[in-house]
Amino acid sequence: MYPFIIFGGFLLIIIKSWQWCFKRPLGCPPGPPRMPVLGSYLQLLFTNYKHLHKAALKLSERYKSKVISFYLGSVLVYAVHDPNGIKEVLSSASFEGRPGLFLSLMRHPEMKTAGIFFNDGHVWREQRWFFLRYLRDFGYGRRFQTFEQVISEEVQDLVNLLREGPKYSHEKRVVKGNRFLAPTVFMPFSTNTFFEVLFKERYPRSEHYKLDTLSESGALFARETSEYGRLLSMIPWIRFFFPKWSGYNSLMNANIPQYNFFKRKVEYYIKNFTNFDEEDPSFMDLYIRELKKDKIQDGFEIDQFIFNCMDFTLPANTGFPAQMSMILQWLQIRPMVVRKIQEEIDSVVGNSRLPSLDDRKKMPYTEACLREGMRIATLLPSSVVHLATEDTTILGYNVPKNTPIIGSLHALHFSKDIWDDPKEFRPERFLDSEGNLCLSKDKSLPFGAGKRLCPGETFARNLMFLMITGLLQNINLEVREGDTICNPLDNFTGIITIPDDFWISYTCRN
């Protein structure tokens, strides 16, 4: 009798374990089995530990489904690889939420959600809208002459640094013997353009070192996080046992300086706020005025203020330079493309002034190169993870409320159905037979879409055009003996794709 009971019990355990590992809720997309504690994380790592978005795409092919699901720890996550499905994830209001990742909570001294990136619901909507309304007047929606002048001054400073060489000791770290260090060299210049918007304050070249901590901690955060939140997000208690290995220590080394920098700024502006400048208010003035109206229910409180500043500065300080460097990596190995951009610059702009936004329409090839660069070097290959805010469906699969869902920009940008030869850097794909830019051919979405569309898109596209054309007007990229050429298709993926610091050789153009 006993052997039968033991055998029956044993069988039951095996069946239940099998079901637990392999069975999915009804209407759920297929995906790898799960294991205790880590879920399907190990399968993802085994498939491609360096690039989880590539691992997810591979699993999608293996399970022959454009939507797959996998467990990260105990949480079931969906990843969508079909172009229409991706657009739906990005644009539908049912997917506008964000999961409360431990990585995002860690940024706050009291482990709270604040800011824009990782926030959702009423507070996120109010805060995002407030920012957008202000940014619109600063070249983030429409043209704004004064701001364009500021960008032009920053580009001129960058060009001077490369042409004349370092003038201050801190610049010797990023420019040496006609070589510059990307992405670090760009960080103070792009941060300055955004600080003009935020604080109406910029750091002159002589004081760029004051931005070092911000840039270093921004890059550390980008590199130490991962698209899916790292092991720390799945089993946060791991930090107590392996604070170094789990990345907890490095992330705190990134979070604390970021938080302190903006906390000090916010406190300074609140303390020195005297009169509201009706004529020319800064973002700080406007926000402080809202703080005084006691609108905590809409998120107008000090913490949110600090994190808004952090969340908008991080992409300008780290994301933008990373994207620009990845485009330069492609240009480094495509000298013919550079030559064609330079021909366009020489004929439209000449060399007596820097390129301006008015030139942009007349430079379709350059514009096509930048679009191609942002497609092939996707800054956020998994976008930022969304969350279903209600029970809904995607491509026929059930999506329960609170399911994290990824609209893979990598899959969209590398879809053979859309691009034929997605791994080729081929700007011509965006041009018609006459060489005119053909926007209808651009199916890429490097800035996302819909309610979560990147609020910095116009600014980033404008700044990218002005900086890259300003550079190529003044320098030639070179590959010298001993230079390491990185494979641009294999850059490091943290929360964004960001290359390790690398040197680019150049010579000055006459």
Ligand code: HEM
């Ligand atoms: C080339 C540069 C950039 C690229 C490719 C880029 C791309 C993106 C993408 C894909 C998202 C996520 C959209 C989603 O969740 O579906 C995003 C979000 C965001 N971006 Fe950008 N971005 C860039 C530069 C900037 C800049 C310069 C700023 C600010 C000045 C900025 C501010 C933001 C903010 C605040 C969000 C969060 C929006 C939200 O969750 O509501 N970005 N960006």
